[in-house]
Amino acid sequence: xxxxxxxxxxxxxxxxxxxxxxxxxxxxxxxxxxxxxxxxxxxxxxxxxxxxxxxxxxxxxxxxxxxxxxxxxxxxxxxxxxxxxxxxxxxxxxxxxxxxxxxxxxxxxxxxxxxxxxxxxxxxxxxxxxxxxxxxxxxxxxxxxxxxxxxxxxxxxxxxxxxxxxxxxxxxxxxxxxxxxxxxxxxxxxxxxxxxxxxxxxxxxxxxxxxxxxxxxxxxxxxxxxxxxxxxxxxxxxxxxxxxxxxxxxxxxxxxxxxxxxxxxxxxxxxxxxxxxxxxxxxxxxxxxxxxxxxxxxxxxxxxxxxxxxxx
Amino acid sequence: xxxxxxxxxxxxxxxxxxxxxxxxxxxxxxxxxxxxxxxxxxxxxxxxxxxxxxxxxxxxxxxxxxxxxxxxxxxxxxxxxxxxxxxxxxxxxxxxxxxxxxxxxxxxxxxxxxxxxxxxxxxxxxxxxxxxxxxxxxxxxxxxxxxxxxxxxxxxxxxxxxxxxxxxxxxxxxxxxxxxxxxxxxxxxxxxxxxxxxxxxxxxxxxxxxxxxxxxxxxxxxxxxxxxxxxxxxxxxxxxxxxxxxxxxxxxxxx
Numbered sequence: 001x002x003x004x005x006x007x008x009x010x011x012x013x014x015x016x017x018x019x020x021x022x023x024x025x026x027x028x029x030x031x032x033x034x035x036x037x038x039x040x041x042x043x044x045x046x047x048x049x050x051x052x053x054x055x056x057x058x059x060x061x062x063x064x065x066x067x068x069x070x071x072x073x074x075x076x077x078x079x080x081x082x083x084x085x086x087x088x089x090x091x092x093x094x095x096x097x098x099x100x101x102x103x104x105x106x107x108x109x110x111x112x113x114x115x116x117x118x119x120x121x122x123x124x125x126x127x128x129x130x131x132x133x134x135x136x137x138x139x140x141x142x143x144x145x146x147x148x149x150x151x152x153x154x155x156x157x158x159x160x161x162x163x164x165x166x167x168x169x170x171x172x173x174x175x176x177x178x179x180x181x182x183x184x185x186x187x188x189x190x191x192x193x194x195x196x197x198x199x200x201x202x203x204x205x206x207x208x209x210x211x212x213x214x215x216x217x218x219x220x221x222x223x224x225x226x227x228x229x230x231x232x233x234x235x236x237x238x239x240x241x242x243x244x245x246x247x248x249x250x251x252x253x254x255x256x257x258x259x260x261x262x263x264x265x266x267x268x269x270x271x272x273x274x275x276x277x278x279x280x281x282x283x284x285x286x287x288x289x290x291x292x293x294x295x296x297x298x299x300x301x302x303x304x305x306x307x308x309x310x311x312x
Numbered sequence: 313x314x315x316x317x318x319x320x321x322x323x324x325x326x327x328x329x330x331x332x333x334x335x336x337x338x339x340x341x342x343x344x345x346x347x348x349x350x351x352x353x354x355x356x357x358x359x360x361x362x363x364x365x366x367x368x369x370x371x372x373x374x375x376x377x378x379x380x381x382x383x384x385x386x387x388x389x390x391x392x393x394x395x396x397x398x399x400x401x402x403x404x405x406x407x408x409x410x411x412x413x414x415x416x417x418x419x420x421x422x423x424x425x426x427x428x429x430x431x432x433x434x435x436x437x438x439x440x441x442x443x444x445x446x447x448x449x450x451x452x453x454x455x456x457x458x459x460x461x462x463x464x465x466x467x468x469x470x471x472x473x474x475x476x477x478x479x480x481x482x483x484x485x486x487x488x489x490x491x492x493x494x495x496x497x498x499x500x501x502x503x504x505x506x507x508x509x510x511x512x513x514x515x516x517x518x519x520x521x522x523x524x525x526x527x528x529x530x531x532x533x534x535x536x537x538x539x540x541x542x543x544x545x546x547x548x549x550x551x552x553x554x555x556x557x558x559x560x561x562x563x564x565x566x567x
Binding site (some may be wrong): 184189212 | 364369388389399407409410417418428429430471529
C-alpha cells in the first residue's frame with residue numbers, strides 16, 4: 001500500500017468519520033455536544049503530538065504546555081486587556097509558535113528518553129511560571145475569559161464553528177505530513193545518519209517540525225480558550241501533554257486521523273466513568289495498559305495492520 | 313606534505329584518536345579525479361574510521377581533508393554531501409519503514425530545495441523521476457519500487473544502498489564494503505554494478521573480498537593498525553610480501 005495517495009478505502013473512512021462528526025451533534029443533548037467540541041479540539045493537540053511522536057520519532061511532553069500558553073494569551077488579551085477575541089486567538093497561536101521555536105532550539109539535538117525528559121522539563125517551567133506569576137496569570141485562581149462572542153454562546157453553533165476550523169486544520173496537517181518535507185521527517189525517524197549523508201541538515205528539519213507542531217498545538221489552545229472561557233495552571237500542566245500523547249497513541253501513532261479516535265475514546269471514557277466513580281483516572285490507566293498490551297499500534301494502527309494482513 | 317590543488321581528494325597526515333586508541337595514524341592519501349581506489353586492510357585497520365573522517369561522521373583529530381582543493385576538515389556531513397560526496401554504509405543504513413520509491417525520493421531531494429516544501433505534492437517531477445529510474449535500473453531494482461525496504465532481501469538492500477548513493481549524482485562515491493555478507497551470486501551483481509558506473513565518477517571503496525577489489529580498481533591503499541602500509545596498483549599488491557603477511561595470510565586463516 002503506497003503511503004502517498006490516500007487509498008480509496010481510507011478516503012471513504014475519513015469522509016464517513018467527518019460525516020458522523022457533522023451529523024451526530026444534531027441528535028445529541030447539549031451537554032454531549034460540548035463534550036464532542038472538546039474532542040475535536042483535543043484531536044488537534046493529539047495530531048500535533050503525532051507529527052513529532054509518530055512521524056519524526058521524537059515523543060514530546062511539552063505540547064500541552066504550548067497549547068496552554070496559547071489559551072493563556074487568548075484569555076488574557078480578551079479579558080484583562082479587553083481586546084478582540086479573534087486578535088487574542090491570533091496572538092495566542094503566535095505566542096505558542098514562538099515558545100515552541102525556543103523549546104525546539106534546546107530539544108532538537110536530543111533523542112529518545114533525553115528528548116522526553118527535556119521536553120517534560122520545559123513544559124514544567126511553563127506550568128511553574130503560570131502558577132507563580134500571579135499578577136498576570138491569577139495563580140491558581142486562573143483568569144476568567146471574555147473570549148466567546150455572544151453569537152456563539154449556544155453549544156450547537158459553536159460546535160460547527162469548531163468543526164469547520166478543525167476540518168481545515170486537519171486537511172493542512174495531512175498535506176504537511178505527506179509533503180516532501182513530511183517525508184524527510186519519516187526519514188529522520190528511520191535513520192538520522194543516512195539523512196545527514198544524503199545532505200539533509202537534520203537539526204534544521206527537526207526545528208521546523210517542532211515549531212510547526214507548536215503552531216498546531218497553539219491553534220488547539222486558542223480554540224480551547226473560546227470553548228472554556230477560563231484558564232488556570234491545570235491547562236498547562238503535565239497531564240495535558242500526557243493526555244495529548246495518550247490520545248495519539250490510543251488512536252494509533254503515525255496515523256494522524258487516529259487522533260480523533262483517541263480523543264473520542266479518552267474524553268468519552270473520562271466522562272462516562274466519572275459518572276460512576278471519582279477514580280476515573282485509575283480506569284483510564286487500566287484502559288491504557290490494555291491497549292499497550294493488545295494493540296500497541298493503537299486502534300487505527302491495529303485496523304490498518306488487520307486489513308493489510310487480510311490483503312496478504 | 314605539499315598538497316596540490318589538482319588532487320580531487322587529498323588527506324594530509326590525518327589522525328583520528330579515540331581516547332588512547334589511534335584508529336587512524338597520520339595517513340596521507342591522494343586520489344585523482346576519475347580514479348578508482350580501494351582501501352584494504354585487516355579488521356581494525358582503521359578503514360571505516362578513515363571513511364568517516366573523509367565524509368565527516370568523525371572529525372580528524374589532526375591533519376587535513378581536502379576535497380576539490382577546499383579544506384573540508386571541519387565541514388558538517390550534510391555540507392560535504394552538498395559538495396558532491398556520497399557514501400554507502402557497511403551496515404545497511406536505509407529507511408526500513410519506507411518503500412524503495414520513498415527511499416529514492418529522500419536520496420534525490422537531499423540536495424534540492426524541494427525538501428522544504430511543507431504543503432506540496434509528494435510526487436517526483438519528471439527530472440527527478442528520470443534520475444530515480446536510472447539509478448534503480450543501474451542497481452537492478454526497477455521492479456521493486458513499491459516494496460517496503462524491511463521486506464526485501466539483504467542483497468536487494470545492498471543494491472538499494474548503491475542506488476541511493478548514485479541518485480544524488482555525486483562526484484565522489486565512497487562504498488563501505490558493498491559486498492559484505494552477500495552470497496557469491498549477489499557479489500557478482502554488485503561488482504557488475506560497480507564496473508558499470510560512469511568513468512568520470514571518482515570511486516573510493518573499502519572491501520574485504522580481495523578478488524572483487526583487485527578486479528575493480530586502478531590503485532590500492534593498504535592500511536594496518538591505522539597506518540598506511542603500501543600504495544600500489546592491484547597487480548603489485550598481490551605480490552607484496554608485507555601485504556601478504558598482514559592481510560592476505562590472516563584473511564585466509566579467518567575465512
